[in-house]
Each structure stands twice: as C-alpha cells, then as structure tokens.
Amino acid sequence: MESMEKKEYAIDFGNLREQVHVFAPATVANMICGFDVLGFALDYPGDEVKMYRVAEPGVRIRAIHGDDGRLPLDADKNTVSACVKMLLEHLGIADELGVEIELTKHMPIGSGLGSSSASTVAGLFAINSLLGNPLSKEELMPFCVEGERLACGHGHADNVAPALMGGVTLIRGYDPLDIVRLPVPNELYAGVVFPQVDVPTRDARQLIKEKVWLKDAVTQWGNIAGLIAGLYEGDYALIGRSMQDVLIEPTRAILIPEFYEMKRLALEAGALSFGISGSGPSVVAIARGKEAAERAASRIQQHLTDCDIESLKYVSSVNVNGPKILN
Template sequence: MSKNKVDKKIDFAKILDNVRVFAPATVANMICGFDILGFAVDKPGDEVKMYRVDEPGVRIRSIEGDDGRLPLDADKNTVSACVKLLLVDLGIDKEIGVEIDLIKHMPIGSGLGSSSASTVAGLFAINALLGNPLTKEELMPYCVEGERLACGHGHADNVAPALMGGITLIRGYDPLDVIKLPVPEDLYAGIVFPQVDVPTRDARQLIKEKVLLKDAVVQWGNIAGLISGLYQSDYALISRSMHDVLIEPTRAILIPEFYEMKRIALEEGALSFGISGSGPSVVAITKGQAIAERITEKIQQHLTKNEIDSFKYVSSVNVEGPKVLL
C-alpha cells in the first residue's frame, strides 16, 4: 500500500457531500482462537461523520468521547491516516478533500476493538463517500494497517469481524485470508468492562513466545471443535471447545477478580467465559439473551462489592458489520 495504485475509476460527479457511518465493537480471539478468531457485536461501536470539502487533503475536525486522548493530527490518528493512505493509492489525494468527525461511543483500551471500530468506520465512510468503488475485501488491508498504527501489530482479529460482520477466521496473513463462519441463531455475548487499565501492548508482551506441544495440541483441538460446533449449531460442542490454555492463564493476572467472574458466569449457565481481546473486558458466551443479561448483572454486582466500576453490554452476534446511518 501507499506505493501501489489501486485500479479503480472514481466518478467525481457521484461523490457524496457527506456520509455518517457506524462500525461495531468486536470480541477478538473468541476465547481459544488467539489472533485468528473474532466476532462483531451490536453495541457498543464508533461513528464517523465525513464531509467532502474543496481543499484537498484529509483533516480531523473533531473527536468526541475520547477524553482528549486521541490525536487530531491527521497523520497520527489511525482513522485519518488510513483514509489518506487509501486516497493516495487511488491516486486522488491531490484532487479531493475530506474532513472527519469521530464520535467514540466505546471506551478506549477496553479490549473491544476500539481502534479497529474507528478505523473501519472511517474506511467504510470514505468508500461510501466515493460511491463504493472498493469491496470489503479490498478495504481489509487498509483496516489491518490501522491496527498496526494503533498498537504496533497488524492483526486482523478485530478489524475482520468489524468490517465483514459475524464471526471471522483469519486463516493466514501472507496473503491475508479471511473466512466468514456460520453464526448460530441463539449465540449471545454478555460483556463486562471493568474500569481497570490493561494496555494492549503490555498484555501482548506477557505472552510466551514458546508453548508446550501438549498445550498447543489441546488448543488446536479446541479451535477445530469450536468451528465444527458453529457449523452444526451444536452448543454443547461450542461450550466444551471454548477453553484457552495458552493465553488466558497469563493475561488473567492483569484482570482483578477474573476467576471469580468466571465462576459466576459458568454457574449461571454460560457456555464459556474468557477475556475479550487483550482485556480487561470479559465475555460470557451464552445460548440466549436472558442468560447473558443475568450473568452480566451478577458480575457487575460482584465488581461493585469489590469497589470496581464497570460497563456491561449484551448483544447477539452482529452479522452486518459497518453501516451507513441515515
């Protein structure tokens, strides 16, 4: 990218004056699929409002909901930087100007793909503004670049489900190969975000570079079992497959009350429970909304007793991904 011209013809007469886009939060790893599995949820998510202007270039006009933590510099903000990169590759960066309002509806550093939701919203917005010249598959590498800019590692387990919707498998990165998986109808996520700080870079640094072969075999079996369970809508198979023996034991140390939250979730009927992305958000995977509602309420009550504030979200799997808002 940035050195390769994208062979797409843009009809300037059909470029929109403005567009507003929502992109969803995501649960990366899906407990046992570190860096290769993820799914989108209905809420929370981020919004981008994009406006065509006369002066060429890409500018951030405003950012809401970030408590002043995100840069307004268009070269440093992942949303504007990726939009700029796409316009350069399209060969129209000197011919079109856009200004961006970023509205953060989700917390930064939550483990719910905050940066990926913003990046996906921005790229989906510029594509819509230009008349949708690129497919989602063609937008994907730019989304991955946004993750590299945000956290130093260009992984796709957040941006893939945020962009494609549903549950996605990253089969490989060279070349990038994203596969959409079936979504059982009653699969729900009960998410709790404890108000503690677990930076993505710090959480990733804790991960061991080498693992025992016996643990790797267990993890491979769990991933294969989970995917099989999704295809068959076999909730029992999904439940016994969603166990992480590689990453969770290390990252759980950073999340206060993790194992007590897990005990509560499993006792209340969760199919599985684990860390969303790098944390500190945790997720209970359930069959049905009512169980997810009950689990998140009880976990919040437990955290409150331990003087830990939290947010909760309950959602089915979002199969649509980003959307243009009217």
C-alpha cells in the same frame, strides 16, 4: 502494508456524496481459544464517523468526541485519518479530494473491545461510501489491518475482520491475508463486562510466552477446531466446551481483578463459556440466548460493584452485518 494490486478505479467526482455518517461495531477478538485468528462483531457498542466532502484537498479531523482528549487531532497520527489518506493515495486522488472527519467514540479506549479497529473501519467504510464504493470489503481489509499496526504496533486482523465483514471471522493466514466468514448460530449471545481498570494492549501482548508446550498447543488446536465445528453444526454444547484457552488466558488473567471469580459466576449463571475479550480487561460470557447472557453479565457486574470496581455492561447478539450507514 500488504501490497495491493494496482488497478484503475472509476471515481466520478461529479457524483460523490457530500457527506456520510457510519457506525462500526465493537468486537470480541480471539473468541477465547483463537488467539489472533478468531473474532466476532457486536451489535453495540461501536464508534461513529461523520465524513464531509470539502473544497480544499487533503484529509483533516474536524472534531473527536467521547475520547476525553486522548486521541490525536493530527491527521497523520490519528489512525482513522491516516488510513483514509492511505486509501486516497492508493486510488491516486489524494491531491484532488478534500474530506473532514468527525469521530465519536461510544466505547472505552483500551477496553479489549476493538476500540481502535471500530474507528478505523468506520473511517474507511465512510470514505469508500462517499466515493461510491469503488473497493469491496475484501479490498478495504489491508488498510484496516494497517490501522491496527499504527494503533498498537501489531497488524493483526482479529478485530478489524469481524468489524468490517460482520459475524464470526477466521483469519486463516496473513501472508497473504486470508479471511473466512463462519456461520453464526441464531441464539449465540455475548454478555460483555468492562471492568474499568487499565490493561494496555501492548503490555498484555508482552506477557505472552513465545514458546508453548506441545501438549498445550494440541489442546488449543482441538478447541479451535471444535469451536468451528460447533458453529457450523449449531451445537451449543460443543461451542461451550471448545471455548477454553490454555495458552493465553493463564497469563493475561493475572492483569484482570477477580477474573476467576467472574468466571465461576458466569458459568454458574448458565454461560456456555467465559474468557477475556481481546487483550482485556473486558471479559465475555458466551451464552445461548439473551436471557442467559444478561444473567451472567449482571452477576459479574454485581460482583465487581461489591469489590468497589466500576464497570460497563453490554449484552449483544452477534452482529452479522458489520458497519452501516446511519444517514
């Protein structure tokens, strides 16, 4: 994990919360053209963590709901509890504080919507809140990135950054970690559809070419720059024509049934752009306004139904706040 500056944190054990209930949002990583450097948070779905202070020191998982038994209850193997333990060790209170975690998954695992990052962010936000917020969000971020490394073998921040910070985020660099929050136009909406097919993140990453043509790289750089300019200017037309992916999408689209037909339907329905959310198989139609996003997502879902492919649909504005306390 990226080294954290050691400093003294004032933890008042006599004034800690006894429990906290936190929601952290799903995210759309890459934003189509910004592989591993761009992402934004959704209003829903997301994951919830209830955290309880207990007398016996240590971190334990009390229960996990909504995962169909797929996630480990072992606190050393589950990314939520493992990251909470790292944070307590960093604060020097791992042997003094006892917490139990109850995780509720409201989003599919392996959906391309940042399932692991939402859980990790919820857990770290919860423990920080329970302790009286000794760390800023910026100081929590390296622990979130480590959670992604544990979950999928690659410590990327394009899911955890928007999940924790909210809004649209740019990861300018990883050494050191440098995250920039970008402006969010008021009418920017996402119509997300999750075709219920299995595309593991590790497998999706293995398909990516290690070398690309210079002309394709130049096209992608222009698209990323154009998207960022469009966000600052509130120029929806510029946002739409910039969110094009010539590097990653052509390979990953092979794993997603009916991808190009879904793309055609989304653009025909009025979406500004269309692409893969994270590593897939979820796809996202970016639109100006909720109505256009709903129309695009509904047409995509109906097409999948006609092809006997079950799917889930989410229509959301960009969540500018990130995680929140529910109680």
